[in-house]
Amino acid sequence: MTARVEASIREPEDFPREAIKYLRPLVNYARRRIRYYESTGELAPGFVHPIEVVDQALVEALRRYRELPPDSPLYPWLRRFVRRVLNNLVREARQRRREISLEQPIGGNYDSDYLMERPIRLMDVLPDPTAPIPEEIIERREFQSALASIIGHLPESWREPFLMHVVDGMSVEEIARIEGQKPEDIRYRIELARNYLKEMLTEEYEELEGSAPSEDIFSKVESMHLEDEQSRKIQQKLESATKDISKA
DSSP, X not given: OOOOOOOOOOSGGGHHHHHGGGHHHHHHHHHHHHHHHHHTTSSOTTSSOHHHXXXXXXHHHHHTGGGSOTTOOHHHHHHHHHHHHHHHHHHHHHHHHHHHHHHSOTTOOOOGGGSOOOOOOHHHHOSOTTXXXXXXXXXXXXXXXXXXXXXXXXXXXXXXXXXXXHTSOOOHHHHHHHHTOOHHHHHHHHHHHHHHHHXXXXXXXXXXXXXXXXXXXXXXXXXXXXXXXXXXHHXXXXXXXXXXXXXO
16 A cells, blocks of 8 residues: 555646656666666667756656556656666667677677677775775776666566665655655665675675675666756646647
């Protein structure tokens, strides 16, 4: 049984104002999933920007906002559109790689830009987890990709509450409200994520002497901070799209 949630959007003109409240968590969701797909080699680094993904997802959500069931939470519904945009990008990238591989002669060399890279291991980037982690290491793509590769194995229902709590600093009550869940359910999912990640880290570092880092290392996962101008541009685009839909 889910907790009470915000009222559903019934009028098109309300959508931009309501959806923009969730811009930052949506952008961070997109950023982290993009980083995961980069870590697996399914998307090339820098191929797409998180704001571009969220921008497209919100426009698509606006066109279908009437499908939002009454009393359903808005944020998870919007996140599904972000996920669809990302899934489409990954499928398109896979198709391009297949087309390129078919064009190559047997035994020919493939363009390195299209090769799937071996996922970066955290133990390769951070061989001594007991030492303080310099800021320049935290900011490196390799470090963030290694974290993304591990945390990407979590089911989304565990991963997102965990990241919103540990990385974005949201309270359990805040997460429960935007997810449309009870606080105790969110707390339980965060604990499940912690336990799973602890086991993953232990396996990752078992071939090295010494202990593995604690699951608190995932607090170093990157978090995007949006400029006010970026938010305004997206809201203005949604307002313009709302007018077009109203005229149709």
